[in-house]
Amino acid sequence: MHEQRRQAYLQAMGINHYVPRFVLPNALASPRCETFVADMSAMVVESVAAQEPQTAPPSPASPAARAPKIEVEFAAKKPVPPRPVKDEVITEPRFTAELVLSDLGILFIASGNLSGAQKRLVANIAQAYSTFALEGRDPALQAGRFQWPVSQGRSLPRGEAAAKDALSANVLARSERQKLNKIVIFGDTLQPYLDEAMLTTEGLKIIKSASLEELMSDGNAKAALWQALRTAAQS
Template sequence: MITEQRRRAYLTAMQVSSWLPRVELPFAAPSRAELLAPLVQPSEAEAVPATVEVVAAPAPAPMAEVANVGARPELPRPGVARTVAAVSAAPSAELEAAEAPVKPVRQAPPRFALQLLRAGQCLLLVELPTGEPLQSRDPAYLLLKDLLRAAGLPDSPQLLGEPVRWPLMTRGSLDQGPQAALEYVQSFVAAQLEQQEACACLWLVGLPAVRFAGEADAEAFNRELQVEGLGAAWALPGLELLMDEPARKAELWRAMRRVMGRWKSVND
């Protein structure tokens, strides 16, 4: 505890002229009686005339707060100010975000390799399992020859152009996403169709060929498609998939008998 003399020196430095302790302080001087007297309330007779503007008097402060008279005013907490500023700025930020143009999300480029061939009245867009051109002794190429013989087509197809490998570039800012790949493959096949004789049917062998030339997915396997700009097409599972899952060949043969009329009638 501090002495009365030091206590008064602290209060004077803080510019506190009147104060009351909440508990009895040792070594303290007795309180002045006028500070403990109740405040006098004005009577109704002494009310201010109606023509004079009435100003409400401030409510008396509790005894526990008398010691704070003359203290420094409490400054707003920085956290509260930032919160209010953030709330007031939120609508404007949302408005700016709504007005800002939406940038299209660039998708990762797909990876595939396709080879276009011609066998009789049909063109074949074949997925290259290894990414390299088919060789005469490759199991995938031998299976393709079996499919062509079963379809009544020449089993030595002619290569048309270089393989299409996607993505075209490994670097650069050019968009090489799925939509760009679809447009490129379709334009490539359409250009080859214009240079070739009449094509009775376009074989799409493998999921990349079905997806980026026929605009379909794996559910279209063994079905006929009508592709704008490319004409009639037939979707087939990939050669590697047929070798890994031989059970798919039975459904493929049944589908082939239904589609075979497209190029058989031309040959006849």
């Protein structure tokens, strides 16, 4: 069928959109179809344009961003010099020890210079012990003295440790010469300066007593000392 006549038949039947299955060579394109394709192309272009994000105009730079950058060089911290170490202050003890030796195997140690009454008390204690343990042997008391510091010379050791070593060595030397095996310490003033562990290791028994002043006024303190001496004599 001729193309113009076919288009006329189609329009008469009310068929406006018709795409032939087979198109003959050199056939005219349907004007209705061309219009439809053109409309679809325009719709696709408009849809793509709507979906593309709109590029916002660049915002003006802030004043801080426009300001020139100023580089500041921080000075390196200087190392803090170490504080000078102060010389250690050594407290120098000062004391006098009365050392009363005897032929009873006992060394009596008291702090300070003994008065006449205190010397008689020590003699009475020694005599009572001799009567109880050694059949009344003569105590043969001999007084000695140890004073700290020994010398003012700065080259010698100082401090409590040095005083302890010196007094302990002096007591040990006297005990070895007199063959003593017991030490009676009156009061607690001199106890920090006696190395009890060392003296005990050397075979000396240490008996701690109240001070001579307390013994002269307190019968209970005197009884406690007497009990300790009796126990030491029987051991």
